[in-house]
Amino acid sequence: MNQPAEQSVARPTAVAPTTEDWHPANDAYLSAAMAHLRLRLAAFAAEQQKTTEAPRGGNRWTALFGDRSETAPKPLPAPSRADIKRAAEVRAQAEAAIDGEPALRLLGDRFDLTAFEREILLLCAAVELDTRVAGLCAAAQGDATRDYPTFALALALFDDPAWDVLSPMRPLRYWRLIEISQPGNRPLTASALRADEKVTNFLKGLTYLDDRLSPLLLPFDDDAGSAVPASQELAVSQAVRHLRQQTATGPSSVQLVGPDATSQQMVAQRAVRALGLTPCRLPINLLPSAPGEIETLARLWHRESLLMPVALYLDMHGDGPTEASTKPPVAQFLSRSGGLFVIGGREAQSDLGPSVEVKRPTAQEQAQLWSSALPDLEADALTPLAAQFDLNAMTIDRLARSARAGGGTAETLWQSCIDDTAHTMDRLAERIRPVARWDDLVLPEAEMSLLRQLTAQVARRAQVYDDWGFRERMNRGLGISALFAGDSGTGKTMAAEVIANALNLRLYRIDLSAVVSKYIGETEKNLRQLFDAAEGGGAILFFDEADALFGKRSEVRDSHDRYANIETSYLLQRVESFSGLAILSTNMRGALDGAFLRRLRFVVSFPYPGPSHRRAIWRRAWPSEVPLGDLDYDRLGRLNLSGGNIATVAMNAAFMAAEAEEPVSMPLILAAARAEYEKLERPVNEADFVWREPAPLREASA
Numbered sequence: 001m002n003q004p005a006e007q008s009v010a011r012p013t014a015v016a017p018t019t020e021d022w023h024p025a026n027d028a029y030l031s032a033a034m035a036h037l038r039l040r041l042a043a044f045a046a047e048q049q050k051t052t053e054a055p056r057g058g059n060r061w062t063a064l065f066g067d068r069s070e071t072a073p074k075p076l077p078a079p080s081r082a083d084i085k086r087a088a089e090v091r092a093q094a095e096a097a098i099d100g101e102p103a104l105r106l107l108g109d110r111f112d113l114t115a116f117e118r119e120i121l122l123l124c125a126a127v128e129l130d131t132r133v134a135g136l137c138a139a140a141q142g143d144a145t146r147d148y149p150t151f152a153l154a155l156a157l158f159d160d161p162a163w164d165v166l167s168p169m170r171p172l173r174y175w176r177l178i179e180i181s182q183p184g185n186r187p188l189t190a191s192a193l194r195a196d197e198k199v200t201n202f203l204k205g206l207t208y209l210d211d212r213l214s215p216l217l218l219p220f221d222d223d224a225g226s227a228v229p230a231s232q233e234l235a236v237s238q239a240v241r242h243l244r245q246q247t248a249t250g251p252s253s254v255q256l257v258g259p260d261a262t263s264q265q266m267v268a269q270r271a272v273r274a275l276g277l278t279p280c281r282l283p284i285n286l287l288p289s290a291p292g293e294i295e296t297l298a299r300l301w302h303r304e305s306l307l308m309p310v311a312l313y314l315d316m317h318g319d320g321p322t323e324a325s326t327k328p329p330v331a332q333f334l335s336r337s338g339g340l341f342v343i344g345g346r347e348a349q350s351d352l353g354p355s356v357e358v359k360r361p362t363a364q365e366q367a368q369l370w371s372s373a374l375p376d377l378e379a380d381a382l383t384p385l386a387a388q389f390d391l392n393a394m395t396i397d398r399l400a401r402s403a404r405a406g407g408g409t410a411e412t413l414w415q416s417c418i419d420d421t422a423h424t425m426d427r428l429a430e431r432i433r434p435v436a437r438w439d440d441l442v443l444p445e446a447e448m449s450l451l452r453q454l455t456a457q458v459a460r461r462a463q464v465y466d467d468w469g470f471r472e473r474m475n476r477g478l479g480i481s482a483l484f485a486g487d488s489g490t491g492k493t494m495a496a497e498v499i500a501n502a503l504n505l506r507l508y509r510i511d512l513s514a515v516v517s518k519y520i521g522e523t524e525k526n527l528r529q530l531f532d533a534a535e536g537g538g539a540i541l542f543f544d545e546a547d548a549l550f551g552k553r554s555e556v557r558d559s560h561d562r563y564a565n566i567e568t569s570y571l572l573q574r575v576e577s578f579s580g581l582a583i584l585s586t587n588m589r590g591a592l593d594g595a596f597l598r599r600l601r602f603v604v605s606f607p608y609p610g611p612s613h614r615r616a617i618w619r620r621a622w623p624s625e626v627p628l629g630d631l632d633y634d635r636l637g638r639l640n641l642s643g644g645n646i647a648t649v650a651m652n653a654a655f656m657a658a659e660a661e662e663p664v665s666m667p668l669i670l671a672a673a674r675a676e677y678e679k680l681e682r683p684v685n686e687a688d689f690v691w692r693e694p695a696p697l698r699e700a701s702a
Contacts, residue, residue, distance in 0.1 A: 489644025
């Protein structure tokens with residue numbers, strides 16, 4: 001850490017005493033100190049004015065500044081040595097009367113200032129706090145235009161002067177306690193000195209975050225009233241232990257690792273407060289990138305941590321740069337600063353300190369949180385929430401408070417959970433509003449059984465994983481993934497809708513054009529955002545045309561092959577670790593990477609419908625409001641069309657009937673079917689689309 005070599009930096013503690021009489025006592029001391037300073041300035045000015053008649057260059061003042069007789073201020077009465085001595089005694093008594101230490105002494109101890117440096121700082125602050133001091137500075141320097149402190153004045157005025165106190169590595173300048181205005185070629189001794197605004201206010205007993213830091217700091221998510229689950233209490237104690245074990249002369253840091261940023265914020269706040277400090281949050285994307293700016297910010301924060309009992313939480317989550325690109329600024333920032341830091345991110349970095357894993361509460365803990373927050377609701381109504389949704393403690397507390405305020409039921413609470421977990425998904429994927437139900441789906445019995453098993457596993461996973469102990473036996477593959485394979489129009493998307501309706505969850509189709517990027521690493525980043533957003537449990541991911549994204553890895557011949565294989569490998573790992581339901585749909589099962597197939601829980605084939613299934617699909621193709629004529633479903637079942645094509649023909653026939661202002665009839669359906677054949681570029685046998693035979697009796701629509 002770049003700091004004065006003579007200085008030993010202690011761990012930040014409360015610098016302003018909390019007793020009620022400290023502030024009046026500190027004001028009294030500061031007034032006495034400035035009164036003593038004013039007398040010394042007046043005496044020094046009078047002494048200098050007595051020697052103005054001496055030959056040019058004949059006194060030490062003109063040796064420093066030259067002859068300023070033309071702009072010299074009016075003579076001042078000279079205080080006696082007895083007056084100065086009494087003022088010094090009053091100052092000492094005021095300091096002794098404080099329960100603790102005055103702010104000037106505290107600041108001197110905190111930054112290891114010498115007595116000479118403390119007096120320079122008091123002189124600079126006095127100009128801001130007392131309007132009389134500026135005139136005394138001008139009189140003492142024999143120039144009405146020099147109504148500000150200078151280093152030359154300090155060297156001549158105070159005891160035990162030292163030239164090196166304005167070195168860049170001494171505390172006054174290293175910590176930016178004073179500022180030096182040195183325009184042009186003006187020498188250092190004649191340049192104006194000014195106390196930093198924050199330091200001046202600190203001497204008055206005012207404690208607040210520096211205005212230069214405030215725009216960079218964001219508030220934490222409100223955790224007031226949120227219970228901390230046992231698993232996260234353990235993370236808090238581990239973080240506190242790591243921070244206490246580190247050296248007291250450098251920065252202490254601990255990393256909180258995991259995908260849930262909100263849980264990390266809660267743990268960070270509790271750990272920092274357990275150490276008696278106030279947490280502040282800095283998103284990592286607000287860190288400057290230029291080395292000089294990082295140095296300035298690091299030193300400014302370090303100074304703040306010595307003036308106030310604060311700690312910094314560096315948030316590496318969010319929409320800013322990726323963690324890989326932000327790692328160098330973070331490491332540099334920590335190496336140039338000091339104090340206490342907690343770093344929240346997805347993965348641990350080797351040079352940012354020890355790490356503690358922070359997970360969302362377990363399913364049992366979430367159930368307890370729901371029960372504690374909503375004691376009026378029955379356990380049977382709350383158990384499905386913990387089983388389906390993976391929420392952190394603060395989210396559960398917020399949703400429960402909203403439910404209590406609005407008198408919500410179990411059904412409205414379920415919908416609130418869906419809305420909360422799916423709001424991010426609306427930005428990342430296309431939402432499909434499911435309308436199909438089990439009765440609308442026509443598949444062979446074996447495939448229907450697989451789909452029902454899939455739905456049941458999603459609904460019952462908490463019971464099997466947690467109540468029956470499978471989560472303790474397995475650390476991977478707890479998510480549920482399925483492959484829907486079959487030709488276009490065979491019902492894959494409809495089956496996904498049916499499952500979403502049965503589970504009362506939202507269905508999102510992944511838009512590959514928005515996910516896949518030509519830039520290296522961006523595809524993985526987009527996929528990570530998708531999976532993270534769906535981890536809450538309120539969304540089903542539907543990868544349509546999945547072979548474009550989950551294709552086989554190829555032999556590496558150039559960098560493009562290498563990075564394409566990296567994307568596939570990342571998907572393999574992420575699908576396996578995903579705790580929700582992911583459905584892959586493809587028309588080309590053989591194009592998928594074999595490793596994907598091994599990791600899929602279900603593989604459901606959607607065969608091309610035969611005549612009996614096509615008849616059933618035709619019966620289900622018509623809403624109950626559609627006026628139908630006498631239809632020959634056996635004849636319609638002989639048309640070689642998939643379920644998707646049948647739905648298109650049915651709708652086109654309905655429009656034709658509406659235009660003709662008549663019920664939907666066989667001639668209209670056959671005309672629409674002929675147009676569909678032509679669209680599909682299939683051979684058209686005109687006899688198949690001519691209706692000559694009398695229509696059979698109308699059968700009841702299913």
